[in-house]
Amino acid sequence: MSLSAREVDVLRGRQRILSQVSLEVRPGELLAVVGPNGAGKSTLLGALAGELRCTAGEILFEGLPLSRWKPLARARQLGVLPQDSTLSFGFTALEVVLLGRTPHGSERGGKEDTRIALAALEATGTQHLASRTYPTLSGGERQRVQLARVLAQLWEAPSNGHRYLLLDEPTSSLDLSHQHLVLELAARFAQQGGAVLAILHDLNLAARYAHRVAVLAEGHVVALGAPAQVLQPDLIERVFGIHVKVLEHTGSPVPLIVPWGRAPQAAPEAVPGKG
Template identity: 45%
Template sequence: MSVPIVGRRFAVPEPLAPGELAIEASSVGVVIDGKRILHDVTLDARAGEVHALIGPNGAGKSTLLATITGDQTVTEGRITVAGRPLQAWSARELSRRRAVLLQHNDVFFPFTVQQVVEMGRAPWQRTELERDDDEAVAAAIAETDIARLSGRQVPSLSGGERARAALARVLAQRTGILLLDEPTAALDLRHQEDVLRLARDAAAAGDAVIVVLHDLNLAAAYADRISLLEQGRLVTTGSPAEVLTAERITEVYRYPVEVVTHPTSGALVILPIR
């Protein structure tokens, strides 16, 4: 699914079909400075689903996501994006196929929130989707509840406000694949729920979403599939009910928990035993 030049403009990549393979990591291993960070990890993400990556600190979640974004070179294995090897995509092509939200989104220059969100539309310059810029930016600002911040300079914002501005930029990009690294880390309760609801809505609209999460209850409530990592190895992948058992979470996180079903929503709830 290349993005060839047509005259002086660029063609738009075809959207993924429901259930189509969006991301595939096959037997991925990573060694950094002589230390093995990932061991033979295989997983995939499909259009229309939220796939959460969970695990204790140091499990390799962010490193795995970095291999998928292309920010971390794999030592073994391969990554494909929309059926093509990651290395076969140019930077411009990738910017139109997947959007990335990193853990750290520090902006030191005095850009306004509005300008930062508008940056998400840069990949679509000189394409037919350029006409959607204003609507995409306005929608992303509304969805992330930052309209009142649009004129503020980003360095003046709190950590949570910066995180929401960064998320708005990613949503405005409208690529069909969202790669989110701990998007709820700096957010209060309401905005944590809002972010995962937006991820869920994006998947319902046909996007493939991979999200790194620390909060097991958010993963249980919003993910279609969960991959659990421990010390750089994939423990298991499956539905929330398949992955989030009390025995498995107690073993991997080395702390006793119980897993109950919420009486109203039916969602799984993971409770530490204190």
């Protein structure tokens, strides 16, 4: 069982954003998706979440086409943290997190839902914000409250199936400590049998926390595998246009990527998988 894209194309207008993309988000692992701006990362997440229509190929969720799942049933197992979550109402942080309990059909604000929401706030280090109104929070605080909402949505493991957590740049508004907090939570979610896809810009965070890394360039998956296999200097230079050194930590399989200056812009044909 998994959440998988099979030879997926996505068009926006006449522009092909994704082309023949295939990958799996597997229970028990964290898959990091990296790539330059405009590579198609958020489009891929939108297709996997069922928010964007595929013009070719298909998305399978737990063995069935995603389109065949009823929205509530899907929401009990699949949660999405978008890049931006706009909410101008004067909800408290606790009320925002309680929205994550809606797919479970219980009365919002019931005792069990409140317990789960408070636990999710505690997990994300935002329990002290529970009574604060959401619009008064900083960008980083909002992002962690929204993560708590998605965790509350997926709090219980289903009796038949798995939980899937899709994160679109979850560390973008966070300081260094909270970046690691969020990815530690994601890694723990995977350890507990959940499946995580996280779009990341920081290659070192991807190397530190991901079981596998998928590299997107110009709408193609150009590399997919373990971080130490994928995050090699030649590929990083071709895809990101920057020279790097990849160092080994003593006694650790996690590579350390050190930027070394911009490289000349690669010609399109130099990007593996192009075409």
